[in-house]
Amino acid sequence: xxxxxxxxxxxxxxxxxxxxxxxxxxxxxxxxxxxxxxxxxxxxxxxxxxxxxxxxxxxxxxxxxxxxxxxxxxxxxxxxxxxxxxxxxxxxxxxxxxxxxxxxxxxxxxxxxxxxxxxxxxxxxxxxxxxxxxxxxxxxxxxxxxxxxxxxxxxxxxxxxxxxxxxxxxxxxxxxxxxxxxxxxxxxxxxxxxxxxxxxxxxxxxxxxxxxxxxxxxxxxxxxxxxxxxxxxxxxxxxxxxxxxxxxxxxxxxxxxxxxxxxxxxxxxxxxxxxxxxxxxxxxxxxxxxxxxxxxxxxxxxxxxxxxxxxxxxxxx
Amino acid sequence: xxxxxxxxxxxxxxxxxxxxxxxxxxxxxxxxxxxxxxxxxxxxxxxxxxxxxxxxxxxxxxxxxxxxxxxxxxxxxxxxxxxxxxxxxxxxxxxxxxxxxxxxxxxxxxxxxxxxxxxxxxxxxxxxxxxxxxxxxxxxxxxxxxxxxxxxxxxxxxxxxxxxxxxxxxxxxxxxxxxxxxxxxxxxxxxxxxxxxxxxxxxxxxxxxxxxxxxxxxxxxxxxxxxxxxxxxxxxxxxxxxxxxxxxxxxxxxxxxxxxxxxxxxxxxxxxxxxxxxxxxxxxxxxxxxxxxxxxxxxxxx
Numbered sequence: 118x119x120x121x122x123x124x125x126x127x128x129x130x131x132x133x134x135x136x137x138x139x140x141x142x143x144x145x146x147x148x149x150x151x152x153x154x155x156x157x158x159x160x161x162x163x164x165x166x167x168x169x170x171x172x173x174x175x176x177x178x179x180x181x182x183x184x185x186x187x188x189x190x191x192x193x194x195x196x197x198x199x200x201x202x203x204x205x206x207x208x209x210x211x212x213x214x215x216x217x218x219x220x221x222x223x224x225x226x227x228x229x230x231x232x233x234x235x236x237x238x239x240x241x242x243x244x245x246x247x248x249x250x251x252x253x254x255x256x257x258x259x260x261x262x263x264x265x266x267x268x269x270x271x272x273x274x275x276x277x278x279x280x281x282x283x284x285x286x287x288x289x290x291x292x293x294x295x296x297x298x299x300x301x302x303x304x305x306x307x308x309x310x311x312x313x314x315x316x317x318x319x320x321x322x323x324x325x326x327x328x329x330x331x332x333x334x335x336x337x338x339x340x341x342x343x344x345x346x347x348x349x350x351x352x353x354x355x356x357x358x359x360x361x362x363x364x365x366x367x368x369x370x371x372x373x374x375x376x377x378x379x380x381x382x383x384x385x386x387x388x389x390x391x392x393x394x395x396x397x398x399x400x401x402x403x404x405x406x407x408x409x410x411x412x413x414x415x416x417x418x419x420x421x422x423x424x425x426x427x428x429x430x431x432x433x434x
Numbered sequence: 435x436x437x438x439x440x441x442x443x444x445x446x447x448x449x450x451x452x453x454x455x456x457x458x459x460x461x462x463x464x465x466x467x468x469x470x471x472x473x474x475x476x477x478x479x480x481x482x483x484x485x486x487x488x489x490x491x492x493x494x495x496x497x498x499x500x501x502x503x504x505x506x507x508x509x510x511x512x513x514x515x516x517x518x519x520x521x522x523x524x525x526x527x528x529x530x531x532x533x534x535x536x537x538x539x540x541x542x543x544x545x546x547x548x549x550x551x552x553x554x555x556x557x558x559x560x561x562x563x564x565x566x567x568x569x570x571x572x573x574x575x576x577x578x579x580x581x582x583x584x585x586x587x588x589x590x591x592x593x594x595x596x597x598x599x600x601x602x603x604x605x606x607x608x609x610x611x612x613x614x615x616x617x618x619x620x621x622x623x624x625x626x627x628x629x630x631x632x633x634x635x636x637x638x639x640x641x642x643x644x645x646x647x648x649x650x651x652x653x654x655x656x657x658x659x660x661x662x663x664x665x666x667x668x669x670x671x672x673x674x675x676x677x678x679x680x681x682x683x684x685x686x687x688x689x690x691x692x693x694x695x696x697x698x699x700x701x702x703x704x705x706x707x708x709x710x711x712x713x714x715x716x717x718x719x720x721x722x723x724x725x726x727x728x729x730x731x732x733x734x735x736x
Contacts, residue, residue, distance in 0.1 A: 245473070364574055368576055397579055
């Protein structure tokens, strides 16, 4: 025991004695880099890392916000997977939503960004496509509910009755079969948000002479141009867009609850985040809510890693 | 100009020439597809705007007319009258919003860019993968549940009911950092930075004079995202502040449209939404034009 301590101290002394400027050298090499990162990282640690770790800890407790959290081990996780039937419905709905709207939204964002990029009217067009994201919540409340309203005065019902497609009003926001499609439709309408603007900005950073060079090298049509020049050049933006699409897809909440309500009829529009919100802010069972959050995190994080690998494996060109 | 004048003499009507002329004058096919899509995309916003100007009797019609028939400013007047019932003058909310949003968004973008620079461009940086991994992971943790722990942190530091509570937590913007890093990866050629280092430029100079101009589309886009998000955010002011004098416009709008003074709620809501959206659209147009214009000027790189 004593001998071991001695070795450790002597090794420490040797290293400091042999290279007295060890730390100074390290600082000289990387100090500036860390200084650049310091302001962000300090705030990040205090306001993101600490709360997230606290949340993870809370997932192993019973915590009703009023009393101090009580440690209960894996109970929340057992409850979540073995006994919570509504949660299984929520997973199903969220997966359906993410698998359909994620890729479509991502593709549409890129397509529209690419199409409007060479046009003269690109700023006004960009505004038109981006507008749903700006007014999102409000427009959803004021407009979409009237469009899909279940009585004969809802725009869609009114129109369908008018052309004789249906005989009586259809309950778009109450029928189990219609809720998810309506939510997905509105979500796609709003999907020209982040990804779209980021792609548009990414396209601005592709040097124009690359396209000239491409023409010399025998690129014939616009599709080849996209595949061989544009996509490789904006790969970092594509990765960003895809990660954001995954995050947005799996954390769908606002669209679903503002259209279908919380809880939605027969939980037809219930999503993972809606489930979490229900427990966090309606039932005040924060411990259980954070368990849901941890599960969601592991799910999106896994997919995120997968995307990162996909986009970086082809990084050498 | 001279070329244009001479053209009629040499014009020949071969199909390829006409096609080429058409393609040059109007990249039409995409417009044919894009304009209807753009109109569809805009419809709900047009509806909100037109609802803001609807008189009471049109608001009560069923089905509601899509466009306003006899536009009035009644809804705005209602909203204005309702402001008298607010605890502090409306200008106070406006000042809070403008001060908080501008300070935050500028600091946010600066900090994200500064942190992204070494993450993207440093040759060797111990802990890079760990730090970046943490930031990307943070993006994926549902923000809804970290809010209560975040509140506890804000409370512990003693920031409750200060501007600090509205500004500081928003500075840890993982999303902005991730985006800036992605842009710097490809948009700033490493050779450019190496050349500047060889010339003896300080890191800050390289960052400010070389990296930032090259990623101008990125930070202009971030300014848009940040502004819209912060301007619309009513959560932080509701939770992190107590006194009415610290609240922002977004909170005031909620109390106005839910208050007893707003009779026709839909109209007042639409008017409020219109007023809330106007600044964000202005910022969008100003910055988005910059996104596009900046790069048109700096054609050659690397």
